Amino acid sequence: xxxxxxxxxxxxxxxxxxxxxxxxxxxxxxxxxxxxxxxxxxxxxxxxxxxxxxxxxxxxxxxxxxxxxxxxxxxxxxxxxxxxxxxxxxxxxxxxxxxxxxxxxxxxxxxxxxxxxxxxxxxxxxxxxxxxxxxxxxxxxxxxxxxxxxxxxxxxxxxxxxxxxxxxxxxxxxxxxxxxxxxxxxxxxxxxxxxxxxxxxxxxxxxxxxxxxxxxxxxxxxxxxxxxxxxxxxxxxxxxxxxxxxxxxxxxxxxxxxxxxxxxxxxxxxxxxxxxxxxxxxxxxxxxxxxxxxxxxxxxxxxxxxxxxx
Amino acid sequence: xxxxxxxxxxxxxxxxxxxxxxxxxxxxxxxxxxxxxxxxxxxxxxxxxxxxxxxxxxxxxxxxxxxxxxxxxxxxxxxxxxxxxxxxxxxxxxxxxxxxxxxxxxxxxxxxxxxxxxxxxxxxxxxxxxxxxxxxxxxxxxxxxxxxxxxxxxxxxxxxxxxxxxxxxxxxxxxxxxxxxxxxxxxxxxxxxxxxxxxxxxxxxxxxxxxxxxxxxxxxxxxxxxxxxxxxxxxxxxxxxxxxxxxxxxxxxxxxxxxxxxxxxxxxxxxxxxxxxxxxxxxxxxxxxxxxxxxxxxxxxxxxxxxxxx
Amino acid sequence: xxxxxxxxxxxxxxxxxxxxxxxxxxxxxxxxxxxxxxxxxxxxxxxxxxxxxxxxxxxxxxxxxxxxxxxxxxxxxxxxxxxxxxxxxxxxxxxxxxxxxxxxxxxxxxxxxxxxxxxxxxxxxxxxxxxxxxxxxxxxxxxxxxxxxxxxxxxxxxxxxxxxxxxxxxxxxxxxxxxxxxxxxxxxxxxxxxxxxxxxxxxxxxxxxxxxxxxxxxxxxxxxxxxxxxxxxxxxxxxxxxxxxxxxxxxxxxxxxxxxxxxxxxxxxxxxxxxxxxxxxxxxxxxxxxxxxxxxxxxxxxxxxxxxxx
Numbered sequence: 060x061x062x063x064x065x066x067x068x069x070x071x072x073x074x075x076x077x078x079x080x081x082x083x084x085x086x087x088x089x090x091x092x093x094x095x096x097x098x099x100x101x102x103x104x105x106x107x108x109x110x111x112x113x114x115x116x117x118x119x120x121x122x123x124x125x126x127x128x129x130x131x132x133x134x135x136x137x138x139x140x141x142x143x144x145x146x147x148x149x150x151x152x153x154x155x156x157x158x159x160x161x162x163x164x165x166x167x168x169x170x171x172x173x174x175x176x177x178x179x180x181x182x183x184x185x186x187x188x189x190x191x192x193x194x195x196x197x198x199x200x201x202x203x204x205x206x207x208x209x210x211x212x213x214x215x216x217x218x219x220x221x222x223x224x225x226x227x228x229x230x231x232x233x234x235x236x237x238x239x240x241x242x243x244x245x246x247x248x249x250x251x252x253x254x255x256x257x258x259x260x261x262x263x264x265x266x267x268x269x270x271x272x273x274x275x276x277x278x279x280x281x282x283x284x285x286x287x288x289x290x291x292x293x294x295x296x297x298x299x300x301x302x303x304x305x306x307x308x309x310x311x312x313x314x315x316x317x318x319x320x321x322x323x324x325x326x327x328x329x330x331x332x333x334x335x336x337x338x339x340x341x342x343x344x345x346x347x348x349x350x351x352x353x354x355x356x357x358x359x360x361x362x363x364x365x366x367x368x369x
Numbered sequence: 370x371x372x373x374x375x376x377x378x379x380x381x382x383x384x385x386x387x388x389x390x391x392x393x394x395x396x397x398x399x400x401x402x403x404x405x406x407x408x409x410x411x412x413x414x415x416x417x418x419x420x421x422x423x424x425x426x427x428x429x430x431x432x433x434x435x436x437x438x439x440x441x442x443x444x445x446x447x448x449x450x451x452x453x454x455x456x457x458x459x460x461x462x463x464x465x466x467x468x469x470x471x472x473x474x475x476x477x478x479x480x481x482x483x484x485x486x487x488x489x490x491x492x493x494x495x496x497x498x499x500x501x502x503x504x505x506x507x508x509x510x511x512x513x514x515x516x517x518x519x520x521x522x523x524x525x526x527x528x529x530x531x532x533x534x535x536x537x538x539x540x541x542x543x544x545x546x547x548x549x550x551x552x553x554x555x556x557x558x559x560x561x562x563x564x565x566x567x568x569x570x571x572x573x574x575x576x577x578x579x580x581x582x583x584x585x586x587x588x589x590x591x592x593x594x595x596x597x598x599x600x601x602x603x604x605x606x607x608x609x610x611x612x613x614x615x616x617x618x619x620x621x622x623x624x625x626x627x628x629x630x631x632x633x634x635x636x637x638x639x640x641x642x643x644x645x646x647x648x649x650x651x652x653x654x655x656x657x658x659x660x661x662x663x664x665x666x667x668x669x670x671x672x673x674x675x676x677x678x679x
Numbered sequence: 680x681x682x683x684x685x686x687x688x689x690x691x692x693x694x695x696x697x698x699x700x701x702x703x704x705x706x707x708x709x710x711x712x713x714x715x716x717x718x719x720x721x722x723x724x725x726x727x728x729x730x731x732x733x734x735x736x737x738x739x740x741x742x743x744x745x746x747x748x749x750x751x752x753x754x755x756x757x758x759x760x761x762x763x764x765x766x767x768x769x770x771x772x773x774x775x776x777x778x779x780x781x782x783x784x785x786x787x788x789x790x791x792x793x794x795x796x797x798x799x800x801x802x803x804x805x806x807x808x809x810x811x812x813x814x815x816x817x818x819x820x821x822x823x824x825x826x827x828x829x830x831x832x833x834x835x836x837x838x839x840x841x842x843x844x845x846x847x848x849x850x851x852x853x854x855x856x857x858x859x860x861x862x863x864x865x866x867x868x869x870x871x872x873x874x875x876x877x878x879x880x881x882x883x884x885x886x887x888x889x890x891x892x893x894x895x896x897x898x899x900x901x902x903x904x905x906x907x908x909x910x911x912x913x914x915x916x917x918x919x920x921x922x923x924x925x926x927x928x929x930x931x932x933x934x935x936x937x938x939x940x941x942x943x944x945x946x947x948x949x950x951x952x953x954x955x956x957x958x959x960x961x962x963x964x965x966x967x968x969x970x971x972x973x974x975x976x977x978x979x980x981x982x983x984x985x986x987x988x989x
Contacts, residue, residue: 098415098473099443105718107745117459118467121445125417125471128443133719133748135741136446136756148914149737149950153968157738157949160973161745163718294458329467330459348463353470408725408783409753427769428777431755435727435781438753446756604768639777640769658773663780 064365070176070188072197072237080204080240086361087205087354094357099129106367109135109162111154112189113169118329118355119189119198123166126360132367135162152181159183164367185366193227193257193296199328200233202358206351207286210324218245222277223290223309223334226254227297230328231290235260239267246270247284249277251305254292277309281318287311289327289334289347312336319344326351370395374675380486380498382507382547390514390550396671397515397664404667409439416677419445419472421464422499423479428639428665429499429508433476436670442677445472462491469493474677495676503537503567503606509638510543512668516661517596520634528555532587533600533619533644536564537607540638541600545570549577556580557594559587561615564602587619591628597621599637599644599657622646629654636661684985690796690808692817692857700824700860706981707825707974714977719749726987729755729782731774732809733789738949738975739809739819743786746980752987755782772801779803784987805986813847813877813916819948820853822978826971827906830944838865842897843910843929843954846874847917850948851910855880859887866890867904869897871925874917897929901938907931909947909954909967932956939964946971 064079093100108127112120116138124134135158151169155178158165166187167175172194179186190196208214219238221231225248235256238244246264248256252275264271274280281287289311294302316325316339327335327347339345370392377384403410418437422430426448434444445468461479465488468475476497477485482504489496500506518524529548531541535558545566548554556574558566562585574581584590591597599621604612626635626649637645637657649655684699713720728747732740736758744754755778771789775798778785786807787795792814799806810816828834839858841851845868855876858864866884868876872895884891894900901907909931914922936945936959947955947967959965 098417100415105720105749107718107748109741117447117450117464121419121447121468121471125443125445128417129415133745135745137737137741137758138447139449139759140737148952153950154737156968157972158741161741161976330463332458348466352467356471408727410725427757427760427774431729431757431778431781435753435755438727439725448757449759640773642768658776662777666781 062365062369064362065369066185067366068179068182068186069197069362069366070179070186071195072200072233075201075237075240077240080201082365083201083358083361084205084208086365087358088209090357090360090364091353094129094360099131101131102364103127103130103132103367106132106163107135107161108132108363109158109165110137111140111158111165111167112138113140113167114190116168116189119168122355122359123189126356126363129360130364132363151178155179155182155186164363187362187366190229192229193232193293194229195233196229197233198359198362199230200237201362202351202354203230203234203288203326203328204237205358206326206346206354207324209354210346210350211285214241215243217285218247218283219286219288220247220249220277220280220284221288221290222249224254224292224305225250225256225290227293228290231288232257232260234288235269235271236263239264239269242268242270244270247272247274247277247280249274249280251275251308253301253305278315278318281315282320284319285323287319287323287325289325289331291330291332291334307333310334310336311339313338313342316342316344372675372679374672375679376495377676378489378492378496379507379672379676380489380496381505382510382543385511385547385550387550390511392675393511393668393671394515394518396675397668398519400667400670400674401663404439404670409441411441412674413437413440413442413677416442416473417445417471418442418673419468419475420447421450421468421475421477422448423450423477424500426478426499429478432665432669433499436666436673439670440674442673461488465489465492465496474673497672497676500539502539503542503603504539505543506539507543508669508672509540509665510547511672512661512664513540513544513598513636513638514547515668516636516656516664517634519664520656520660521595525551525553527595528557528593529596529598530557530559530587530590530594531598531600532559534564534602534615535560535566535600537603538600541598542567542570544598545579545581546573549574549579552578552580554580557582557584557587557590559584559590561585561618563611563615588625588628591625592630594629595633597629597633597635599635599641601640601642601644617643620644620646621649623648623652626652626654682985682989684982685989686805687986688799688802688806689817689982689986690799690806691815692820692853695821695857695860697860700821702985703821703978703981704825704828706985707978708829710977710980710984711973714749714980719751721751722984723747723750723752723987726752726783727755727781728752728983729778729785730757731760731778731785731787732758733760733787734810736788736809739788742975742979743809746976746983749980750984752983771798775799775802775806784983807982807986810849812849813852813913814849815853816849817853818979818982819850820857821982822971822974823850823854823908823946823948824857825978826946826966826974827944829974830966830970831905834861835863837905838867838903839906839908840867840869840897840900840904841908841910842869844874844912844925845870845876845910847913848910851908852877852880854908855889855891856883859884859889862888862890864890867892867894867897867900869894869900871895871928873921873925898935898938901935902940904939905943907939907943907945909945909951911950911952911954927953930954930956931959933958933962936962936964
């Protein structure tokens with residue numbers, strides 16, 4: 060398989076092909092083995108990753124800088140860029156020009172939708188989108204894809220239900236878009252009426268002839284789905300009034316989980332607040348604290364290797 | 370000697386044995402030689418340390434991430450976690466579950482007493498307590514133990530005087546508890562009346578039959594002690610009113626130091642504000658800027674090696 | 680050539696000799712080749728650089744920690760020291776004493792003029808000034824020197840024009856001082872009347888018999904200069920009133936650039952706000968986003984190597 064990710068930006072799932080996904084899947088599985096065997100190796104020695112985070116992050120930031128180091132590379136760890144460079148009023152394209160001279164790859168999170176893809180145009184090194192406002196979070200969607208495929212061995216005929224505040228949730232935006240590569244998949248989207256999936260995403264799914272449907276309740280769907288994808292209410296992207304109207308409306312507990320198939324899985328890309336009761340953690344279908352979480356390291360290791368090595 | 374620290378949490382000095390201390394002492398001395406000889410080596414290659422600090426730190430944070438790198442390991446350096454993940458409302462157990470997937474060891478500071486030991490219960494990798502509110506700071510106590518033992522060759526019959534705001538000072542809490550392993554030691558605790566040693570610590574010392582006494586003045590004790598341990602008034606843990614009532618009440622200057630024995634030592638784990646006059650720095654008994662400070666690196670290197678390698 | 684920089688502080692350009700500059704120039708060119716060939720090497724393995732930034736920075740902070748890692752060394756990356764240690768009221772000399780025990784070199788930025796040189800007196804390892812208030816920024820001046828010399832092959836007979844808010848701009852302070860090592864150079868300083876070059880710098884230039892002149896306009900000078908050095912209005916160091924009176928008064932656009940010689944160069948050490956129109960970026964004379972920026976990595980790699988290796 061050709062490595063078409065080499066030296067390329069990853070700002071949207073839009074750019075990914077089935078070949079890319081096969082490559083990433085194989086690479087991620089090999090990274091899992093590498094970490095288990097010896098923690099990492101030195102294949103990215105002499106390379107530097109700049110992690111420029113203009114919004115808070117723990118998982119994404121930490122897994123990227125860990126991935127880089129587990130492969131022998133160095134890091135520019137800037138978890139609170141909003142407190143530093145912005146103070147001086149520099150434009151994002153200039154910031155990206157600067158890090159192009161220091162680093163071999165830039166991973167960036169920013170509150171403005173499309174800011175990362177705009178900035179990437181001024182970059183001389185690959186730029187990875189680690190979340191741009193309510194728009195996309197492509198690496199999370201890839202992690203979710205790898206996790207589902209690893210669990211079910213295949214992905215083609217699954218029924219995937221995403222629930223919660225899909226209006227402001229970039230990982231599900233990216234995942235829904237990514238899944239259009241698999242036309243036999245059924246996607247159900249259940250949201251409170253106040254926070255439906257964004258119009259652009261709906262348009263995207265329609266154009267790609269995705270097999271999807273929108274709902275405002277979800278419990279009836281539970282017995283037939285393979286994947287339950289739960290999301291957090293993105294308080295930071297909404298008014299207080301809206302937050303209080305949707306908060307706590309979609310909560311998964313053991314009783315609901317019991318309606319699900321035995322070999323189905325429950326996903327959440329974390330952090331979670333109150334949308335999953337703690338009692339659900341121990342259910343064997345729950346993989347948000349095990350496979351899905353661990354894959355956030357292996358997949359990002361795989362992506363860095365693919366993007367930085369021929 | 371068996372390495373009983375391997376793969377274990379270090380959340381309180383309570384869990385330490387005399388065998389552990391012997392092991393740590395020997396390891397710390399060997400680390401001192403390693404740093405002098407070649408700066409470090411690669412024994413922790415492929416391992417990652419997550420440093421999650423929910424409270425400001427310079428020494429503890431910096432010495433841990435330095436230690437890890439001097440042994441060839443990688444780091445997740447998060448000195449201001451309070452500005453990042455907490456913003457999203459994640460629980461500490463969830464945070465610890467996440468870092469268990471990325472890192473091989475977690476070192477955590479947090480303002481809530483016992484928060485680190487509670488969090489450790491959800492961890493799948495060893496957790497080191499880097500200070501949990503006014504409760505404990507076990508690695509500092511170990512550093513102090515190693516420093517005293519290195520200086521006097523033995524520790525058994527010493528008289529150790531701790532002075533200042535012992536009500537809110539976690540390093541002296543941990544040190545007083547640790548010293549109960551040595552029943553022949555004499556421990557004197559001198560505090561302003563407003564800030565006595567915490568009741569739990571007193572109970573602990575009583576239960577272990579420690580040879581200790583409380584005082585509200587300390588100058589008369591100076592001629593007979595071997596170790597003078599000075600503490601900082603922990604402004605951040607008290608009301609303004611209390612602060613102003615104790616502030617500046619325990620200040621060590623050259624005149625007081627002159628009452629001490631020639632081969633005694635003066636310790637402080639820093640930062641200091643005004644509790645030690647600058648003139649004391651040059652006194653040969655002062656080791657807070659030399660041995661004690663340098664040991665904060667060597668001992669933490671030793672601990673990481675013991676916890677992370679069989 | 681003897682390496683007189685080994686194990687030495689670099690707090691002002693004042694301490695540099697022509698021999699030092701030759702050495703740094705040669706070393707920087709070799710670093711450029713090293714990065715192009717293999718990204719870096721392991722020559723500083725076992726060494727640690729503490730980057731203590733009490734003021735926001737992107738370029739200086741990031742290029743230093745990148746440089747250290749590209750040479751195999753470790754880092755203590757503290758981009759927001761103002762949020763951490765200062766909270767406890769420690770003095771800067773004590774902070775520097777602490778990092779002397781952990782790191783092999785300290786690079787420090789601080790808002791107070793001369794704070795870094797004062798702190799260096801208490802350090803037991805080399806201290807590099809990464810900007811001390813409105814005083815100096817020696818490594819930036821060295822980068823600029825290397826960039827000019829690389830471009831023109833020599834530096835002796837050039838005419839260098841610096842424009843803008845020179846009252847608060849530490850890189851031009853350092854560069855003007857550094858250039859006094861080359862008596863044949865012509866230095867022109869054009870500023871708004873409100874923000875002239877500081878009296879101390881002027882005195883320094885006079886004492887060294889530098890060939891310099893002050894102006895309040897600059898367009899007439901454009902046809903005869905070799906180097907145009909543009910500066911940012913340092914908003915953070917002035918009153919709002921002063922800021923609004925000088926803001927936008929010195930803006931370089933294509934029309935002005937067209938008055939310049941074909942083989943002249945345009946420099947700016949970034950970040951820029953509005954003082955260079957974007958249209959100027961594509962002009963072949965503009966090197967602020969290419970050579971000058973890239974040299975901020977190569978020169979700092981060279982400096983670390985010279986300061987840390989015999």
